[in-house]
Amino acid sequence: MRAAIELADAGSVLVIAKDSLRESSSEYAQGGIAAALNDDDRIELHEQDTIYAGDGLCNVSAVHALVEEAPAAIQDLIGWGAEFDREGEGKGSKLVFAREGAHSRNRVLHAHGDSTGHEIARTLYQKAASIPAIRFETYSAVVDLLHGDDGVTGAVALEESSGELRDIRTRAVLLATGGLGCVYRETTNPAVATGDGVAMAWRVGAEVSNLEFVQFHPTALHLEGAPRFLLSEAMRGEGAVLRNKNGEAFMERYHEMRDLAPRDVVSRAIVAEMKRTGSPHVWLDLTARGEKFIHERFPRIYETCLGLGLDLGREAAPVHPAAHYAMGGVRTDLEGRTSVEGLYAAGEVACSGVHGANRLASNSLLEGLVFGARAGRAMRGQRGVSGTQAGRSKWAAPDVTASELRELTWTHCGILRDRAGLQSAIDAMAGMGAIEVESPTLRAIELRNIYELAQLIAKSALWREESRGAHYRTDFPEKRAEFERDSSFRMQG
Ligand SMILES: Cc1cc2nc3c(=O)[nH]c(=O)nc-3n(C[C@H](O)[C@H](O)[C@H](O)COP(=O)(O)OP(=O)(O)OC[C@H]3O[C@@H](n4cnc5c(N)ncnc54)[C@H](O)[C@@H]3O)c2cc1C
Structure with a gap:
């Protein structure tokens, strides 16, 4: 939504959501949004806390952009009508800042107590809906990306009411599909968080990074x-x-x-x-x-x-x-560009480098605002790519239920991991058969995505033979210098 607002000057923008516009992690975010706006706070302190939480894997330039642009991002929201909690009456009222884990200052703004995400989503929707160039389409799931030799040329959407698949041609596509908590049995995420964007990007050959870093909310x-x-x-x-x-x-x-x-x-x-x-x-x-x-x-x-x-x-x-939260995702640069031409990503689906191996609380709503706006601006210059249109990928869903997969991921790719467990999860998934699907349903689409994500998480976690940030290996309980780098996977062939 934040990207759409920024992009609207450049042409017509279509925002697609697979459920209602409200059904998202943003809507349920309670605690708040971090920005160094308090009198005793400084941007450098917010930067330090973020880098410390990231445990050696943050991209320092990305963190710098995040914290430096945070105060203006909040001011934009306030200008568009967001009501963050304040103390005092009338003109003299001051924003209230809460303290959260691993923040060295009180710097977390909240709205209506514990409805911060709802207030931010409401404000962004209101602003976006006031711009005629932005259209919305709900209950329409993006299934796959259309791509030619030179990059992404659009997306395929499944309309829930008719069950029809439809091609949408575009100059650029931004993935803002959120997290992947529903790959696990226990999750705080809403049911829409099935990692669709990462799986789609993976299928067109985009680089995905750091998927072993999943934050578990205590x-x-x-x-x-x-x-x-x-x-x-x-x-x-x-x-x-x-x-x-x-x-x-x-x-x-x-x-x-x-x-x-x-x-x-x-x-x-x-x-x-x-x-x-x-x-x-x-x-x-x-x-x-x-x-x-x-x-x-x-x-x-x-x-x-x-x-x-x-x-x-x-x-x-x-x-x-x-x-609770995926630090990894589709690798992007600081403008939201992925490794595939014409494809952008922002928010939880992206791996922009701001969170490293672990996210500092209340930095993710902020990431969506700052990097959403950056991606929207970068997309203005996208001309659209030419090239032969590749056909839709064949439809096959894994022969397993979503709850079986979630149980497997929870048991072997959860809070405590080791080589034997990860390898057994990988072997079990490799042994699962596939069923041809004539016309895919939303559930089949999500199942395929969960299956691909579960394999990517297990492989990334197996590769990382150390414990760092949110990734804990009982067989490698220490941090190791040779792993002070991002994991990176790309579809082969
Ligand atoms: C319960 C909870 C509390 C949280 N509290 C905080 C907090 O206090 N502070 C903080 O900073 N962070 C918090 N987080 C994390 C934060 O909310 C998320 O990281 C952030 O909101 C993600 O924003 P997003 O725009 O990337 O994705 P989302 O807000 O999840 O939006 C993704 C959208 O994409 C749509 N979508 C997904 N797949 C498809 C598809 N295939 N086709 C079409 N549409 C699709 C979804 O329906 C949804 O509308 C919390 C998360 C949860 C779950």
């Missing part, structure tokens, strides 16, 4: 039968404490930053405590702040939990880690 609600609703890191920023089965606040045994340690450290600590105490989850306890505070500061979380029979003012919530 605190997804773990109630029987309920969705894995996210309990934002900002709750720990406001004093929530993780406790084990015996009520012990265990994080001080794992990291000096205790409950605000980097996410991967917290996720592994939770897994260790669950194992040690023989419990299917741990607890997140914010009761010390009282019901009134929790209700005001986290209205959406409070109400959702209450609807599930859990009163956060009085009791701790059962929590368990879940796949």
Whole structure:
């Protein structure tokens, strides 16, 4: 949406979404968006924190662009009507900045307490919808990219209502398809996050990078039968404490930053405590702040939990880690260009280099804004490529169910990995047969994408014989200098 706003000057822009425009990770983002706008903050500090979290793999130029352009990106949003939370009345009111894990300053803006993503998405949609050159098409899934000898020439879309496939010819295509959490059994992501953009780009020969780096959010609600609703890191920023089965606040045994340690450290600590105490989850306890505070500061979380029979003012919530964010994706330069002519990517689908091996909380909404705008500007100059049109790729879906694949990925490519497990996952997937599909459905399209992504994640994780950032190998628990580089895969042939 941010790219479309920037691109609209250059011609007509079509924004396609496979569900309603609202159904996206952006819509559900709670905690906030980071920018060095607070009086005691500096761009260099935001840069340092981002690079520290990235554990040796950030592209420093990309990080610099991200943090330097953050304040203006926020000001643009405010100018278009975004209402971030403020303190004080009227003209003298000031933006409120929260603290999140691994940030050295309070620099996270939020809106309506815990509805930051919704507010940003609402503002961008409102702005984009006011520009006549931008059209929207919903419930239309992009299945594949059209490509000729010289690059991408458009996309193939599946219209949900008619089941028809349709070619869309364009001068350029931007992938903004979000994350891949639904490759895993446990995820905080909405059902649309099936990694479609990475799989499509892979199929036309684009370079994909760092797919082994999947961030597992430590605190997804773990109630029987309920969705894995996210309990934002900002709750720990406001004093929530993780406790084990015996009520012990265990994080001080794992990291000096205790409950605000980097996410991967917290996720592994939770897994260790669950194992040690023989419990299917741990607890997140914010009761010390009282019901009134929790209700005001986290209205959406409070109400959702209450609807599930859990009163956060009085009791701790059962929590368990879940796949949350993909640091890797389609490799791009700083203008969102992929390695295939005419194809761009921005947001979670891209690997722009800003997150390295681990993402600093609240940097991803920001990445979408900054690199979305950059990609939109770069696309203005795209002339369209010529070349013979390649036919649509043949339709075959793997002979497996999505839940079997998700179980396999969760077990072998999850929080703790090792060579034997990764190799067994790769072998199991290689042994799965394929079924010819006459006319593909959305479910078959997603299944094929999940299958391709699961293989890419397993192969990337097997290649990286070290532990770094969010990638943890029990057989290689240390960082190794020879792996201080990005993983990179391209379709062969
Ligand atoms: C519960 C939750 C909380 C989070 N909290 C925060 C936070 O507080 N701060 C932060 O910075 N980040 C947060 N994140 C991460 C952040 O929300 C995402 O990284 C970011 O919103 C991704 O934006 P995006 O535009 O790349 O993708 P999305 O916002 O997910 O949008 C992708 C869009 O592409 C569409 N799409 C996908 N595949 C296809 C296809 N084949 N054809 C057509 N359309 C398709 C989807 O339907 C969707 O509309 C959170 C994530 C989750 C899940």
